[in-house]
Amino acid sequence: MYRTLSSLVFIALIAVFAAPLQAKTCEAEIGSNDQIEYSKEEIRVSADCDTLKLTLTHDGEMPVEQMGHNWTLAKTADWRALAQEGQAAGLENDYLPVDDDRIIANTDMIGGGETASVTVDLSELDADGDYTFFCSFPGHWALMNGKLIIE
Numbered sequence: 001m002y003r004t005l006s007s008l009v010f011i012a013l014i015a016v017f018a019a020p021l022q023a024k025t026c027e028a029e030i031g032s033n034d035q036i037e038y039s040k041e042e043i044r045v046s047a048d049c050d051t052l053k054l055t056l057t058h059d060g061e062m063p064v065e066q067m068g069h070n071w072t073l074a075k076t077a078d079w080r081a082l083a084q085e086g087q088a089a090g091l092e093n094d095y096l097p098v099d100d101d102r103i104i105a106n107t108d109m110i111g112g113g114e115t116a117s118v119t120v121d122l123s124e125l126d127a128d129g130d131y132t133f134f135c136s137f138p139g140h141w142a143l144m145n146g147k148l149i150i151e
């Protein structure tokens with residue numbers, strides 16, 4: 001009897017401690033078009049996700065040189081300065097300052113018909129932090145931006 005009971009306790013302990021070891025990957029998608037628009041103004045992600053795989057699609061037809069879009073994540077306090085400083089970095093750098101710690105994550109810059117993904121390590125974000133995503137293509141940031149909300 002005692003032996004059975006202790007076995008059950010042991011199994012229960014394994015179940016409790018094993019669960020957090022499985023990292024939870026969550027996914028989100030956002031579209032964009034030739035009218036300088038994202039399909040969403042906010043993206044919500046559960047606080048129990050460890051990583052977020054974000055996929056951006058460009059549903060327009062214009063090439064990246066004319067209507068490039070990406071998805072860049074930064075603190076809301078940083079994103080406007082990042083967007084403005086990135087204008088001079090050129091398409092080869094996705095119009096973002098090179099090796100800038102203010103960039104939390106960014107996809108490649110894409111043109112019509114293309115798709116790009118990026119994985120965000122959510123353990124680096126504060127659950128009550130304020131985060132903004134935007135397109136860093138010159139002139140797009142003012143129209144293409146939104147909030148990443150951890151809930």
Ligand code: CO
Nearest residue numbers: 068069135140
């Ligand atoms: Co854009």
